[in-house]
Amino acid sequence: MKVGIVGATGYGGLELIRFLHNHQAVEHIDLFTSSEEGVVFSSKFGHLVNIADTPLQKIDDETLEKFDVVFTSTPSGVTSELLPPLVGKGPKLIDLSGDYRLKDPASYEAWYGKKAAPPEIIQQSVYGLTEWNADNVKNASLIANPGCYPTAVLLSLLPLLKEKLIDSNFLVIDAKSGISGAGNKPSQTTHFSEVNESFSIYKTNTHQHIPEIEQAISMFAGVDTAISFNTHLVPMTRGILTTAYAPMMPDVTESQLVACLRATYEKHPFVRIITDVNNLATNRVRGSNYCDIFVKVDSRTKRATIVAVIDNLVKGAAGQAIQNMNVQFGLPQTTGLDVVPFFI
Amino acid sequence: MKVGIVGATGYGGLELIRFLHNHQAVEHIDLFTSSEEGVVFSSKFGHLVNIADTPLQKIDDETLEKFDVVFTSTPSGVTSELLPPLVGKGPKLIDLSGDYRLKDPASYEAWYGKKAAPPEIIQQSVYGLTEWNADNVKNASLIANPGCYPTAVLLSLLPLLKEKLIDSNFLVIDAKSGISGAGNKPSQTTHFSEVNESFSIYKTNTHQHIPEIEQAISMFAGVDTAISFNTHLVPMTRGILTTAYAPMMPDVTESQLVACLRATYEKHPFVRIITDVNNLATNRVRGSNYCDIFVKVDSRTKRATIVAVIDNLVKGAAGQAIQNMNVQFGLPQTTGLDVVPFFI
Amino acid sequence: MKVGIVGATGYGGLELIRFLHNHQAVEHIDLFTSSEEGVVFSSKFGHLVNIADTPLQKIDDETLEKFDVVFTSTPSGVTSELLPPLVGKGPKLIDLSGDYRLKDPASYEAWYGKKAAPPEIIQQSVYGLTEWNADNVKNASLIANPGCYPTAVLLSLLPLLKEKLIDSNFLVIDAKSGISGAGNKPSQTTHFSEVNESFSIYKTNTHQHIPEIEQAISMFAGVDTAISFNTHLVPMTRGILTTAYAPMMPDVTESQLVACLRATYEKHPFVRIITDVNNLATNRVRGSNYCDIFVKVDSRTKRATIVAVIDNLVKGAAGQAIQNMNVQFGLPQTTGLDVVPFFI
Amino acid sequence: MKVGIVGATGYGGLELIRFLHNHQAVEHIDLFTSSEEGVVFSSKFGHLVNIADTPLQKIDDETLEKFDVVFTSTPSGVTSELLPPLVGKGPKLIDLSGDYRLKDPASYEAWYGKKAAPPEIIQQSVYGLTEWNADNVKNASLIANPGCYPTAVLLSLLPLLKEKLIDSNFLVIDAKSGISGAGNKPSQTTHFSEVNESFSIYKTNTHQHIPEIEQAISMFAGVDTAISFNTHLVPMTRGILTTAYAPMMPDVTESQLVACLRATYEKHPFVRIITDVNNLATNRVRGSNYCDIFVKVDSRTKRATIVAVIDNLVKGAAGQAIQNMNVQFGLPQTTGLDVVPFFI
Known part of the structure; x- marks a missing residue:
């Protein structure tokens, strides 16, 4: 499975990398950002030296289409524009921002103070509260991953x-x-x-x-x-x-x-x-x-x-997103997520 | 004013010392504890070297009677026995424990799981929520300082x-x-x-x-x-x-x-x-x-x-206790308490 | 591989559990303690509910002999007595305490203030600084895992x-x-x-x-x-x-x-x-x-x-201990340890 | 004593305010900043509501001249230009930045990467390590308060x-x-x-x-x-x-x-x-x-x-600065600084 992460430098992105590193079905991860193209990822994040020494890539529709899954972990107001062209193309889309969670565009605009995504795309999106919506998640092209x-x-x-x-x-x-x-x-x-x-x-x-x-x-x-x-x-x-x-x-x-x-x-x-x-x-x-x-x-x-x-x-972001990916690809929900909590 | 602090090694006691050190009406402070008699206080608490190098004293009714004020900052269940003999003797008594706050002994025993203080002493005590009870605080022999x-x-x-x-x-x-x-x-x-x-x-x-x-x-x-x-x-x-x-x-x-x-x-x-x-x-x-x-x-x-x-x-313990003491002695409520919060 | 952990309730023990849970060659883990026999482990450590619901077992030589590996993560002065009877029996022994690190018993007794382990056992033990001593670790019966x-x-x-x-x-x-x-x-x-x-x-x-x-x-x-x-x-x-x-x-x-x-x-x-x-x-x-x-x-x-x-x-305790175990069993050193650091 | 604080919004400035609030010889404090003129100080710093509700003032030589003391708590490179016109005018100047600490301008420029203050002003300044330099501090117009x-x-x-x-x-x-x-x-x-x-x-x-x-x-x-x-x-x-x-x-x-x-x-x-x-x-x-x-x-x-x-x-900034002020004005060194450490 080839995975693209848009917004890799945010904490949601970093957590996706942490878990996908140990996900047996993921063979390749590319990292995308709105700026800093070409920067070697581990030069910004020392904990990833020897782990993610790849350069950040520019966000580009054609490139993103070639992935099996694209996670978007961006501030609100970004994926409402970025994702519509990609829906139904190739990759499963899993959006960790709030842009596709509210079914009513007017409500989104009132609470977020930003322009809502196209209504027809919002309608196609599936709210990814895995334990309560796995049947719909399974076939969704675009998942609105729940807020924390x-x-x-x-x-x-x-x-x-x-x-x-x-x-x-x-x-x-x-x-x-x-x-x-x-x-x-x-x-x-x-x-x-x-x-x-x-x-x-x-x-x-x-x-x-x-x-x-x-x-x-x-x-x-x-x-x-x-x-x-x-x-x-x-x-x-x-x-x-x-x-x-x-x-x-x-x-x-x-x-x-x-x-x-x-x-x-x-x-x-x-x-x-x-x-x-x-x-x-x-x-x-x-x-x-x-x-x-x-x-x-x-x-x-x-x-x-x-x-x-x-x-x-x-569970409030990257973990649930991967749990949803697992459901979409018919994998056990625990794949890549079966870790012992970090108590101390 | 001569002040005795019973339970000086607890955090309430330490805060009393911190504020009373700068209280213009307080000229002398003695420290009491149920154990560790004779131990030099600052040998236990390094921050008080040169400030409180006095030895801890054994709790003793006759000694305590000679103070103008006695603060008791002890675990619950201690002052219900310790204070009754001192009420109405010499010192103003300000109890920071919960032993005199509840007027109903049965309620105390149900919630605290300990034997209540004598009912007549509980009745004499005044609940020291200063902003709401200053008139009663003024003349009280025994103040039940509110919980945090x-x-x-x-x-x-x-x-x-x-x-x-x-x-x-x-x-x-x-x-x-x-x-x-x-x-x-x-x-x-x-x-x-x-x-x-x-x-x-x-x-x-x-x-x-x-x-x-x-x-x-x-x-x-x-x-x-x-x-x-x-x-x-x-x-x-x-x-x-x-x-x-x-x-x-x-x-x-x-x-x-x-x-x-x-x-x-x-x-x-x-x-x-x-x-x-x-x-x-x-x-x-x-x-x-x-x-x-x-x-x-x-x-x-x-x-x-x-x-x-x-x-x-x-405000949840030592500060309000001193505020009550100020009221009892006719001092401005801010005496010794007029400090700038420790923001950073 | 069957693994026993002695001193499971300490932080070294908890970290061993965290990593061994995802170690592909480990099929079974038993937990031992000097007290609390029979206590369900996860009732003490809520993070392990559904993960380690097994009861703590009493430390017993005969039982320990049946494991492939026994990790001891105990205070100093315990394994100097506990391990000698087990050396050369069945299990590989990996000691996370300081009892076998110093080759000179007199030095141990001077710095630790406790009785040293038997000299002949100390001599057999191998200092498990993996990067510098892998050849000896490979064949060791008893590993003295380095201090942090x-x-x-x-x-x-x-x-x-x-x-x-x-x-x-x-x-x-x-x-x-x-x-x-x-x-x-x-x-x-x-x-x-x-x-x-x-x-x-x-x-x-x-x-x-x-x-x-x-x-x-x-x-x-x-x-x-x-x-x-x-x-x-x-x-x-x-x-x-x-x-x-x-x-x-x-x-x-x-x-x-x-x-x-x-x-x-x-x-x-x-x-x-x-x-x-x-x-x-x-x-x-x-x-x-x-x-x-x-x-x-x-x-x-x-x-x-x-x-x-x-x-x-x-690396200062449980991780290096597992790294040593991997070397002893001919596994890649990274087995079970290939995780992304927990940056945030 | 009238005190001006330049750079009041920094942590050095905030600590000066905290201590000067209880300094018996200080009757008035004005706050200065390079931007945010007119902003009510306590609207930025909630802990100072009812304590410092005065507006921030624009830095201005003529205004500053009228104070008895001016503390400057600014980033390096500011007071090298700001203070020379004020030296010898009216106020005692106490600079908490590094601009006057190094006697050798070349050294300053090498280590700070900024233009040094005028050499003759640097020479007049006194290094305010109070315990070691009180005699010189006493008569200094400009004190270079030591680094932390x-x-x-x-x-x-x-x-x-x-x-x-x-x-x-x-x-x-x-x-x-x-x-x-x-x-x-x-x-x-x-x-x-x-x-x-x-x-x-x-x-x-x-x-x-x-x-x-x-x-x-x-x-x-x-x-x-x-x-x-x-x-x-x-x-x-x-x-x-x-x-x-x-x-x-x-x-x-x-x-x-x-x-x-x-x-x-x-x-x-x-x-x-x-x-x-x-x-x-x-x-x-x-x-x-x-x-x-x-x-x-x-x-x-x-x-x-x-x-x-x-x-x-x-002691690494505002406290030592006030200690120096006390020396300059013939006050006991502990004036306004005699507080119990905030242990817990």
Whole structure:
């Protein structure tokens, strides 16, 4: 399998390289960038000396057509223009940006503040939440790989919402992310001395992942809801933990929630239901494609706390993208992704 | 003023020393501990060489009686026995542990799993949330200094609950703390290699600060409510950020919330209402006695997000304790506490 | 291949599990511990849920004899007693502790303060610095896997000392390590709040790795020397960087040093000679078995600075141990170790 | 006393504000910047809300002349042009940049790669290593405040070199700094995700503090020497630790070194001689103006290890600058600087 990575210098791109290096079905990887053509990749990224000493290539439609898979890991607003000419040509397209996730172009433009991709291409794209959409992923030409926060939120809430075990009318989701989620571009808000040893909230109720989450809840659980959703920055590089609060539906018990989650993910290798809260933390999934889920009911308030942890760069980006590629090519989902989390 | 600190080797004790060193009304500080009698304090804590070279003293009622103020910064379950003989004797007593915060001994015993202090002593104690209880603090013999989480939660929510601007029937509080909140005793959950670069949740819906918060909401805002309250560990040493979610009462606007907060704290030097979310982070209050509050209404859900940040060891412990001491002795509240936050 | 790991709960043990999970020649792993028999491993280490759900077993000679390889990753002073009965029985023994590294029992007892292993067993053991001792490793029954600091120091200095390009009479080595080097046992010196955001020196001129380094310099470079060697704690989990200073021998140039290093390691997949200092950092090798080396000559002082970085838990422990296992079993050295460093 | 701070938005400037806020002799502070005129300072730096709500002012000679003291905390190459017209006018000038430290303009131009200040102004300037130059500081119009690394190195080495207790012919200094030393400008090398959890070396043998150290050793100890000096980045915000290695002069003992250091600094409040290495770490001086020094002799190699720790932003910048101001105005050196280090 020949793979092209567009946006190789971003953290999503670097993680794709990390995992594809050990993917048995991948024999060749080319790296593309909007600038820096000709630069030897490992001269920019010392960890890749002897591993990726190839030059960066200029993005070019004709070249990209010749790959079996093209991953695009670019800022929003890039692939809405780049990918349409490639759809249905040769390669499977897996887009890690947000440009194809929202089915409603007006919603995209409102939340992203950018021009949406062509509606007909958006419609063809398949939302790549693998555990919930593998049948469609299998035949898709263009996959909209889910956002990092939505992956954690949806995997933990969809089963409970679909089975009507929790009340969707008061859904509060408090999300926390490591700083790599902000990408590789230096700024004051990612400047070590100013974010180190500090915890903060950002984009109060306005994160662009809100409509993505609500759309997927509607799509997969059949429920229309407006969520409260806030995002926070944790002074660490990787990891997302989402804490969701929802009233229980009448007469539902904690063990029913656990049973529902277990039943849903029984055959899914990357979702683990954790029962001991001491075993739940972002470093228990770091570097891996796992999503760990924990649920607890507060008998005083009759509300459930539903917690999920993922590595934002793996299950929240590159890992899930490769998981989708595996599905498209009929490989076991774990191919190239069966690694032990980097606990310490 | 002569000051005794019981539990000097804990982080609350160390912070008391840090601030009292620059407190103009304090002329003498003695340090007490349950063990290690005679050990020169600075031999244990190198940062205090030349500053606190005094030996640790054995805790002894007669000795303690001679101080003007005695701060007790001990684990829960210690001062319930230690302080009763001292009440009403000589010194003002300021207890930083949780032993005198809950008015209902049964509640204390249920949440703390320890024997409560004598009911009559609990009744005499005054809850030292300075901004809300200064009149009672002024004349108190025994102050129950508030917990770290309750301080942030109460300062940010009380004005809005009291004025009935937000709905107390669905109050979700998602709290995050740096690791110093766990104290100075080593354990696997504070072992650097296992908590560094990891974010986790702990004590889901069972933190002992829950009844303290609910009691104070009842006491100061006149509202009885059961809160959802979860606590998380942030891989940093200091700082608490609490994110609260509440439905707005009908026809209430965001600017009313801001106005209410501003009016409440207009004359209180340590509470700042922040309007630019980029200026809200735990490092903006680190090392200081400030509590910064930010509020934002989500027009989609008609719910308010109310955020507070404090330094858990200062406004959440030693700083507020000294603020209470200042009130008791008729000093300006800022005496010894007027420092610039340690931003970087 | 059936593998037993003694001391599985330590960080060396956990890293062995992480790599052996993806080692194609390993079909079975059993975990042993001196206590906690019967405890399901993943109940202690949440990151291993679904990966290592096996119970910990009691250490027992007869059981251990049946493995093809036994790794011992225990504190010093354990395998000096545990391993002698197993030598020459069935399994290849790879000891990650310091008990078999020093050939002189008196030296061991002086530097470690413990009773040495039986002299005849020490003599049989082979020092497993793979790049320098593969021929002996191949046939060894018992391998003394090198210490973390010595690995970095020796790989970077041996070629230059052996070729007499630098002067061994004034060799200063300033070493820095992440905190995982202190192991998994909580203590005040690994307590998050007290080591976070702090850099310190420890064991000034008295680290037990000093005689190990000097012995190997004598053994592999034929030079007897007494080194200056200090160790420092860096507030991060993984990684070692060693900075060595040595006068240049007359008329030697920087390019000769680089050429010597390149020639030495040309066919060794895990040693990389780095020429751009911006590409040299512990996170460029994190999680991998690489040792990166950089050399620079100061024309003002005619002294060389020789820098090496490794991941202390991989090339400095578990990774090199598996590399040695590969050599013993005639496998390519990279088997199971060919991973991309965990840069971010 | 009226104080002006030029370069207020840098970390040196922020620390000046932090300390001057509690300086009893300072009644007014104005803030100057090369851009952003009119911007309310606290709108950029949330920690200063209610503390520094004044607008930034344009740098202007006539305005600056009216202050009693002007601190300049700017990048190198700025004050070489800015300050000459102000010298001898009204204000005491304290320059935290490197522009006036090197007496030889050619050396400045070689090491800094910028045009030097006018030679006659350089000659008038006084090197503000307070403990060693207070007499000259007292009457200086223009103080060249020492660099961060030189402060730690010089305070620890000067007494031993001056008394000829250690050999200056083989002086190796291995220095480590927190990331705030790189200033407040974002770049890839200060981008959280890429420096967090990583230790690196930079500017091998080429740091511009080398000639400053050698000049001061010549000036204060009367010794001409060429040092080996390398600098490293520690993944923490504040703190410098320098480890120096030097052969002992014949028959000199460790206790002589300690005695020499103690005698030298007996009456200097900010230098502490530490004898227990466990009490030596950057967090033992963090946030304070202390320089802690530790010395140990290796009996095997007859070499001394001399270690110093400071807070790079305090004793290495703003703190020492204020200490110099105190000397100039006849105040006790500790005025405004007598704070307890921020240990945790």
